[in-house]
Amino acid sequence: MLSRSEENYLKAIFHLRIEKNSAVSTTELAEHLNTKPSSVTDMLQRLNSNKWVDYRKYRGVILSRNGEQAALKIIRKHRLWEVFLVEHLNFSWDEVHEVAEQLEHIQSEQLTSSLDQFLNFPKYDPHGDPIPDATLQLSRRTKKLLSNFKRKECGVCIGVKDSSADFLKVLDRLSISLGSEIQIIDIEEFDQSMRIAVDGQQKYISTKIASNLYLNPI
């Protein structure tokens, strides 16, 4: 069985791999996990010899089939718990992450599947990220950063790229949440900042905000 630490490594590799689409480097992992490159090397050697990852000295690491399945199981639990916390325990979307980081390590198939059922088999978590189903399949839908939209275009908010508490609080202040309908009214040539309508209400937003918000184009 995987230790908690091994689980965290697999999850980190999974996430970094998606962001970059190439093998994940020791340093990246170390930064992501708040640890030192030398510790990462140690762990990668262990994970490699147990066939959870494919790791080559100096060349980075990718998940094996088993490692990917393991990572998906953890992500499934993480996101299901996030839904539970937000929908039933009144957590706000910037408060869930830390607790879900702990809950994702609970080992019980029965718990995971009952929770899934209790929540009515949700497909997306409170940040709009897809929840792997019981067979570990992920739903996919077109998502485009708001910053890539043009004047007059429209979309529904379906997720965030940066899910830091700071950013999520900004969105709360702008009354932007999952499902909000957003239309681009104008884009400032000078700095690419945008004037948008959120469910009809006009707002000004910076490029940084626009480049962290995912919309599903209408």
Place this chain on the structure above:
Amino acid sequence: MLSRSEENYLKAIFHLRIEKNSAVSTTELAEHLNTKPSSVTDMLQRLNSNKWVDYRKYRGVILSRNGEQAALKIIRKHRLWEVFLVEHLNFSWDEVHEVAEQLEHIQSEQLTSSLDQFLNFPKYDPHGDPIPDATLQLSRRTKKLLSNFKRKECGVCIGVKDSSADFLKVLDRLSISLGSEIQIIDIEEFDQSMRIAVDGQQKYISTKIASNLYLNPI
């Protein structure tokens, strides 16, 4: 902060202390925690130097004020999660323990108090054990083993002494659950086995069963 292992020691000391009402010995702890006496000694020395327990060489251990509060917090979480699992995720009362053993270590005041509220501030868990409230106070009520009842006496089932899955399954088979009204019809002189009525239905039960079932006398 306490490690998971330290938390388990404090909880074990708390439980064993209640059963015995005297200082808890190294060997008892080792048995309860499935570990070796020498490991227990090590841990007790650490817990002692951090003031979680009062431990004297060769004399056993009791919890300090802090240690007791810490133990109660863990027990509170354990029992709240048991209620959640049974009432909302359809776990049976013999399935909850193992999962609750994991969930009790999740660190989040907000989670504990929201869960408490979500469950409507339950006072007892699915085995009838009292749940410490937010101030860590335990409800108390008279409970008497069924084996100590006399002919004709009556009571309501409020808990079990042995909460092993095996015993709980026996109770399920006898349709005895928390809240069941039980009357002693007859006691066999020879072996103290009992004929009882459970919510009106007559059943035969062994002394061993009777001495593991708590009733609140009517």
Place this chain on the structure above:
DNA sequence: ATCATTTTTTAGATTCATCTAAATTTATAT
């Protein structure tokens, strides 16, 4: 009160996950 038995502690080793410092390999810039 003494000795055998039981319990407990100490000493020393092991594994996991981490660290720092040094060595090595790869990448980059001229």
Place this chain on the structure above:
DNA sequence: ATATAAATTTAGATGAATCTAAAAAATGAT
């Protein structure tokens, strides 16, 4: 192409939590 910088790995150490084996203390039976 080579030197310098950056990234990575290795070597050796540490602390938590455990173990086994040996030593020490407490208990209990005569």
